[in-house]
Amino acid sequence: MTADAVVNAANSRLLGCFRPRHPCIDNALHNAAGPRLRDDCHTIVTAQGTREPTGTAKITRGYHLPARYVLHTVGPVVQGEPHAYDAQALASSYRACLDLAAQVEDIRTLAFCAISTGVFGYPKEEAAPVALRAVGDWIAARPDRFDRVVFAVFEDADEQAYRHALDEGTRP
Template sequence: MKNNNKKFISRLKLSEYCHQIQLNKKYQYENSGLILEERKEIVNYLLNVLITEDKSLFSKRIPNDYEIKRKLLRALLNIREPKPLESTFLQPLNCLLQSEVYEKGIVEVDKLNSVSEFMSSSSFKNCHKFILWQGDITRLKVDAIVNAANRQMLGCFQPLHNCIDNVIHSAAGPQLREDCQTIMNIQGEFEKTGDAKITRAYNLPSNYVLHTVGPIVPKGTSVSDKQKTELAYCYNSCLDLANEIENIKSVAFCCISTGVFGFPKGKAAEIAVRTVNSWLNEKNNRFDKIIFNVFSEDDYNEYIRIFQNQ
């Protein structure tokens, strides 16, 4: 495989949008836990606000079951165009989202074993910094997580879709979409494949979200050299951008482009590990931990194969 660790020039520099989204302002948590009755009250209130705001969003009778109502709230926020919400709406929503994060269980990356600790045979130079973890990326307490975005960069508008873009935006809250809209308004055009932007993570346990657009491999086609290079650019762009923020010491990558974008899992894992390892070789004093986050057993096995067969 060719070395794709080339410099990728972003069309929009961090300095051109960081102040507009208050990137350096620490986000304050409101609450770490709610009982079920409090959640029910909040969900009822939030649904009524959204439906009053735009009756075209939902014209049917609101269901009685809490779980169905909670899914409806997520769906309505998924399809809502990015625009400011009142603090009277955001405060209870933030409490709800943070309570759900705590209920799922926060995973502290400092307590996870590195690849070198459970696989002594791997010869990647930076295995002592690498962590392979299977699970929900929105549970990770890490400085920055990576979101596989689309070129609109506003999150997934398909209600309740299970893509990583939807999952991250749903757990972080609508402020994430507003920030992305601000960035895209400044940029004035769709995001380029391989580029990356950064926002705060809001109600997630992480501090930042790095958004990058991976290449699309249409079903039934083979991966081109251009698509391989573009995927490598995604990893380099995220690391280059995170490198501009001094307090980011750990980054968790999702499996960029391997979902609905169709990039073959095995080749994607190889590009991910080799690209990140090469980047760290050039800046070996930067970043304490890099997490390769996978969701499926197939993804996990592909990364194990890469680590074993360098």
């Protein structure tokens, strides 16, 4: 898929996944973009002097990706059932990406992954409505900012979670 910017569900180091061949979006994006993406992320983390907090976003170039930019966000780590503060942190991750992308004039299309639903443990069925609501509310307040915002899914279970949330009335 081609988009001006893609979202990476990053870890707090922003340096990519440290598990070789792990099938996560962080690994896939870093591998496809090439080593300069990791260099950019290292520069960011070094300059800020701390790991990336949950619910914020940073931007880098996309290098070898079919996207000019990568928005890196760290979603909440959930063990068991998510709490209200997990949903707030997850929504913050989505909003932070939109806020940051909106500052870059040539980002007109944006592709989101399912933030926190992999190894970070957020149940897909609970994460999808949070994501749809956060993005839908942001777009409703700024309807002309982006030409297209999509949710790119990795597994059938991700797609089913979004479809179920939409069937239940969660507006995008």
